[in-house]
Amino acid sequence: MLQGIKIVEICGIGPGPFCAMHLADLGAEVIAVERGSEGRVNLLNRGKRSVIADLKTAEGRELVLRLIEDADALVEGMRPGVMERLDLGPEVCQARNPRLVYGRMTGWGQHGPMASAAGHDNNYAALSGALFHNGTPDTPPSSLFATLGDIAGGALYLTIGLLSAILNARTTGKGAVVDAAIVDGSAHMLQLMLSTCNVGYTTGQRGQNIHDSSPFYATYRCADDGFITLGSIEPQFYALLLEKLGLQGDARFTTQWDRKRWPEQRQHFTELFASRPRAFWCALMEGTDACFAPVLAPHEAAEHPHLVARETYFTRDDLLQTRVAPRFNNQVVTPGAVPQAGEHTAQIQAALDAHASVWQRA
Structure with a gap:
């Protein structure tokens, strides 16, 4: 879908490379400018071409400037001011290519009292308010491994910003600087x-919300130490849950939204689900309107019949990977190969020296 869009990525860690990979998954041409030695393999580089360059040298900087001459966007994830000190900031790059979209991926953003401080996705999600309700009242708010901050609050917001600015540049001829801060994206997701505060699902305190105190929207441990999830919020789904569990008509459960009864109900569910292995509960409720699903590890998810039918996962070179999302016209797309670091340096340098298009694949 993104064929013809050209991206230069100044490689970093986490959300920037994921954003560039996502664009490559969807058909964009991406050249990853990497530091360090050749031969390394990074799954986030799939579908890209890789060149090695030292941006602290004049040759490395000129390579980047030549690459962006015909590019739609540049992606970087340095701390604020680093690219400027390398003479590769937005003003320099857009002087070479006025329609260039300059995508900046950071945790704290390009300005503000904490802009220059180090951090990771859990820090950004914590400050934004997004981490506060994650977990139960009896445990500290738990971090979600890179998904809440780096990916949801970071990479996906940078992707949307880049594509929006590229569309605008194609009609106006003028690029833009996209300031994608994880703290901003994580906060935006809270909308x-x-x-839900208006309908009473969420309050200002942990342990007083449907997701951290109700019995019908929760995660439970099973007899085999597997876990299952319930999400039976709507009355018809709650009624089916009670029917499946043999609790229809039980006076303890007839009033779904009596919060005073929730601790007792949750304790009963805890003991009930702990009495049988996960497979038992899957056989009883999976695929029904009780709003049920097991908690699966990625390798288990890859073998689940639903995800097998959708071909959500695949294995290449003994590495488990996920396929392209979203899908268009119900087609399953297998993403490009994962290059070794620097694999395309000679090819792209030769094209530049010959004044040929660097975007033409060999």
């Missing part, structure tokens, strides 16, 4: 949760 849905904030809307």
Whole structure:
């Protein structure tokens, strides 16, 4: 879908490379400018071409400037000011290519009192308010491994910003600087949760919300130490859950939204689900409107019949990977290969020296 869009990525860690990979998954041409030695393999480089360059040298900087001459966007994830000190900031790059979209991926953003401080996705999600309700009242708010901050609050917001600015540049001829801060994206995601305050699903305190105190929207441990999830919020789904569990008509469960009963109900569910292995509960409720699913590790998810039918996972070179998302016209797309670091340096340098298009694959 993104064929013809050209991206130069100044490689970093986490959300920037994921964003560039996602664009490559969807058909964009991506050249990853990497530091360090050749031969390393990074799954986030799939579908890209890789060149090695030292941006602290004049040759490395000129390579980047030549690459962006015909590019739609540049992606970088350095701390604020680093690219400027390398003479590769937005002003320099857009002087070479006025329609270039300059995508900046950071945790704290390009300005603000904490802009220059180090951090990771859990720090950004914590400060934004996104981590506060994650977990139960009896445990500290738990971090979600890179998904809440780096990917959801970071990479996906950078992707949307880049594509929006590229569309604008194609009609106006003028590029833009996209300031994608994880703290901003994580906060923006809370708009849905904030809307639930109006209907009483969410309060200002942990342990007083449907996701951290109700019995019908929760995670439970099974007899084999596997876990299952319930999400039976709507009355018809809650009624089916009680039917499946043999609790229809039980006076303890007839009033779903009596919060005073929730601790007792949750304790009963805890003991009930702990009495049988996960497979038992899957056989009883999976695929029904009880809003049920097991908690699966990625290798288990890859073998689940639903995800097998959708071909969500695949294995290449003994490495488990996920396929392209979203899908268009119900087609399953297998993403490009994962290059070794620097694999395309000679090819791209030769094209530049010959004044040929660096975007033409060999």
